[in-house]
Amino acid sequence: MNINWYPGHMARSLREMGERLEQVDLVIETCDARLPESSRNPEIRALIERKPVILALTKADLADPEVTSEWISQYREAGLTALEVAIPERSGLPRLVEAIQESGAEVVAHARSRGLKARAIRAMVVGIPNTGKSSLINALAGRRVARIENRPGVTRAPAWVRTTGGITLMDMPGILWPNLGSERQRLLLAASGAIRDDILNREEIAFATFRLLRERYPALLAGRFRLPQDALEDEAEDAYVLYEEAARRRGAVLPGGRIDGDRFARLLITELRDGRIGRISLETVADRALP
Numbered sequence: 001m002n003i004n005w006y007p008g009h010m011a012r013s014l015r016e017m018g019e020r021l022e023q024v025d026l027v028i029e030t031c032d033a034r035l036p037e038s039s040r041n042p043e044i045r046a047l048i049e050r051k052p053v054i055l056a057l058t059k060a061d062l063a064d065p066e067v068t069s070e071w072i073s074q075y076r077e078a079g080l081t082a083l084e085v086a087i088p089e090r091s092g093l094p095r096l097v098e099a100i101q102e103s104g105a106e107v108v109a110h111a112r113s114r115g116l117k118a119r120a121i122r123a124m125v126v127g128i129p130n131t132g133k134s135s136l137i138n139a140l141a142g143r144r145v146a147r148i149e150n151r152p153g154v155t156r157a158p159a160w161v162r163t164t165g166g167i168t169l170m171d172m173p174g175i176l177w178p179n180l181g182s183e184r185q186r187l188l189l190a191a192s193g194a195i196r197d198d199i200l201n202r203e204e205i206a207f208a209t210f211r212l213l214r215e216r217y218p219a220l221l222a223g224r225f226r227l228p229q230d231a232l233e234d235e236a237e238d239a240y241v242l243y244e245e246a247a248r249r250r251g252a253v254l255p256g257g258r259i260d261g262d263r264f265a266r267l268l269i270t271e272l273r274d275g276r277i278g279r280i281s282l283e284t285v286a287d288r289a290l291p
């Protein structure tokens, strides 16, 4: 990985997040349900510690539901308010609104006790890039206020959005941290779409993903790439040979017969991100002991 990749605007956004924190009652931290712990930025966590936090595991429709439930239980046991959301199915949104109202109830009660009209509860939505912060805000607002795109780094500046239920949300730019965890975590972050594809080697991302799918979801891999499942489950079979076979079956072949590595890597990563391989979790509770 290019060690000079960390963009200056992220450091600035982190500073701005710290300054703006005073303006909010609580924070909604988003992480990707497919790799919850590895998609939480430790620098953001340290910063928002002094505020009530709701952890939203986003894109739950793309993740393995059983693994997501385990994550939620684990987080709740650790004392965190954690819930899953899936925007395409609009699931988890009422619970999130409830959690925001619960967490902000004191603000409202305080105003009432002083005979004042309750002001809106103010929450800041933070997280790494491409975890659905703007999508979440649009869904809660019931209209397209924030720009959404399937690439990291779309939101560039903080913005307030009024939603229903007496809640005002602040959309924030996604922020990464300089080292991004272990090599494996970096590759999974890249596979999920949180890091620009050109920062890491695309074929490495694709091959790492392939090996993970082989280990955890051989039936889905076999189905999507027309590979024999028994070969995928046979440890004696070489992973790269199977990977090349998958590329061939999907037509990623160069004139002369070698596989078109770049084309297949793009195809695999795109299909994973779009959920076309199936509902996949890239990280289980057992993979990551919680701090």
Ligand SMILES: Nc1nc2c(ncn2[C@@H]2O[C@H](COP(=O)(O)OP(=O)(O)OP(=O)(O)O)[C@@H](O)[C@H]2O)c(=O)[nH]1
Pocket (backbone or CB within 6 Å): 058, 059, 060, 061, 062, 085, 086, 087, 088, 128, 129, 130, 131, 132, 133, 134, 135, 136, 147, 148, 149, 150, 151, 152, 153, 154, 155, 156, 172, 173, 174, 175
């Ligand atoms: N399948 C699925 N896709 C989602 C969900 N939420 C967001 N997305 C998609 O994820 C991509 C990124 O969404 P954004 O809302 O722009 O993410 P963001 O966190 O605001 O990203 P930055 O502004 O770059 O930090 C878009 O293609 C969304 O359509 C979800 O719950 N499920």
Ligand SMILES: [Mg+2]
Pocket (backbone or CB within 6 Å): 133, 134, 135, 146, 147, 148, 154, 155, 172, 173, 174
């Ligand atoms: Mg955004």
